[in-house]
Amino acid sequence: MSKSFDKFSKRAKLPRASKPVINKITSMIQNGDLKPGDRLPPQDVLADHLGVSRTTLREALKELSFRGLIICKHGIGTFISSGLVSDLEMVEARKYVEKGTSYHAARLATTANTKKLLKLVNSMEKYVITHEIEEFSLKDFEFHALIAQFSGNRVFQKIMQTLSDLLLTQQILVQQLPGAIERAHSYHRLIAEAIIKKDSEMASKNMEEHLEDVHQALLKHYQGGDV
Numbered sequence: 001m002s003k004s005f006d007k008f009s010k011r012a013k014l015p016r017a018s019k020p021v022i023n024k025i026t027s028m029i030q031n032g033d034l035k036p037g038d039r040l041p042p043q044d045v046l047a048d049h050l051g052v053s054r055t056t057l058r059e060a061l062k063e064l065s066f067r068g069l070i071i072c073k074h075g076i077g078t079f080i081s082s083g084l085v086s087d088l089e090m091v092e093a094r095k096y097v098e099k100g101t102s103y104h105a106a107r108l109a110t111t112a113n114t115k116k117l118l119k120l121v122n123s124m125e126k127y128v129i130t131h132e133i134e135e136f137s138l139k140d141f142e143f144h145a146l147i148a149q150f151s152g153n154r155v156f157q158k159i160m161q162t163l164s165d166l167l168l169t170q171q172i173l174v175q176q177l178p179g180a181i182e183r184a185h186s187y188h189r190l191i192a193e194a195i196i197k198k199d200s201e202m203a204s205k206n207m208e209e210h211l212e213d214v215h216q217a218l219l220k221h222y223q224g225g226d227v
Helices: 003-009 016-030 043-050 054-066 087-107 111-123 125-130 133-150 154-174 180-196 200-222
Strands: 070-073 077-080
Touching: 016 054, 016 154, 043 054, 054 070, 087 133, 087 154, 087 180, 087 200, 111 125, 111 133, 111 180, 125 133, 125 180, 133 154, 133 180, 154 200, 180 200
Parallel strands: none
Antiparallel strands: 070 077
């Protein structure tokens, strides 16, 4: 995997206490309760409201800043990033890009590449069983980034690199939805199998269906229903 994606795979695990805070604030952003440009309350007020220590809150805010969801301005306050892209816009863009990456990854498939891809897919199984959302999401991101790398197209790779922070945030949200991890893992296997067989059309088709499933899951989520 290229160095541009290593920051996700090599990051230290988040303290467990900060994860609910990250999920809560992320959910509020995704649902529109917190909008781009909104200022968060002072840390002591926000920590009290969320029922956590200021140390836990700071850890959560640091991670949210890393993901590009918030901007911390020293001496001024913490704000929701004004450059956020909606999840549905992200999935639409991904459809166009990743149909191409999977097509060319299959066309140019090598034994070394397919072994690496299959090893990655197999490593995700344990996180499906234990339902470890963050760990699965990191592997999920790595899967899509690896396919972009195997496409041999530097423009595709650059696009995925540009989308990286937003993509990881979206994946963590999506994998919290009912049945999402299981469905994603099944699609990953289908995509990987098509690439291994060098079946470009099937790889592209499976990727499109995978992202359409994500799109439909998000639609139901925002409409207040289960997936």
